[in-house]
Amino acid sequence: MSTERFDKVIARADRVMRQLDERDGAVREAARRERERVNADMMRRIGRVGVAIGVISLLTIVIGIITPIGMFGFLAAVGVAIGIAALLAFMPSGKSNATxxxxxxxxxxxxxxxDSYIYRQRPALPAPARAELDAISRILPSLKQTLERIDDLNPDAQDARRLMSMHLPGLIDRYVNVPPAYRNQRDGEDVSVDERLVEGLHAGRGALEEISEKLARSDVAALETQGRFIKSRYGQERIDS
Structure with missing residues (x-):
């Protein structure tokens, strides 16, 4: 009986800590962005279903004008429309899973x-690792704004892309694959699996911050150069005239 009470206390504490954790600004913003992505995907699905039903209805009308299809033909068209609508509505989009x-x-x-990947993987990680993910999450909106304007082959963009598609997901996936009973074991450098995860995430966060800052400085320098050119070319002439 005491064991059951202990389990209930632990479960209650876990719920409270999770609620407090989700009040943090970075987590709240990440959740908002994830909701926006899910809603956008839902609207795309609804749009595809509407287009499919419209096309089938139009074909049914055209065929009905050319040759009578009867009640069975009409029911067959309805069945096809329902089947295609269900297929489009429930087909995995590849965007809503934690890949x-x-x-x-x-x-x-x-x-x-x-951004979606780290948000969905966050609950599976220990608290120090979640803190690192939250710090990474804060970087992503400004990094996205910058990366959208530069070529995929830009060297800085390539570094960021490798971190987001290979290195950081590989680190997290390998951690998740380690059985919990082995995560406290220490390696030859006296570092546990949890600590190794946090170290890797911290290094990845530092690299993304450096890339984001470097790209932002380039934009600031370009603005400064353009502003100085306009001032030197037109400013004084306008004042003298």
Whole structure:
């Protein structure tokens, strides 16, 4: 009986900590972005279903004008429409599951998929690792805004893409595959599996921050150069005239 009470206390504490955790700004913003992605995917599905039903209805009308289809033909058309609608509505889109972004995605879509990936993997990680994911999540909106404007082959973009599609997801997936009973074991450097995960996430976060800052500095420098040119070319002449 005491064991049952202990389990209930632990479960209650876990719920409370999870609720407090989700009040954090980074987690709240990540949840909002994930809801927006899910809603956008739902609207695309609804649009595809509407188009499919419209096409089938139009074909049924055209065929009915050419040759009578009768009640059975009408019911067959309705059945086909329902079947296609169900197929389009429930077909996996590949965007709502907790899979890492693929390497062939454009920059902006890759950031969005990575954002969704770390948000969905977050509950499976220990608290220190979740803190690192939250710090990464804070970087992603500005990084997405910058990466969307540059070519996928840009060296800085390539570094960011490798981190988001290969290195960080590979680290997280390998951690998830380790049985919980082995995660406290220490390796030859006296580092546990949990600590190794946090170290890797921290290094990845630092790299993404550096890339984001470097790209932002390039934009600031370009703005400064353009502003100085306009001022030197037109500013004084306008004042003298």
């Amino acid at each position: 890492a972004p693929t390497a062939d995605l454009p920059n902006g879509q890759m950031v969005q998929r990575f």
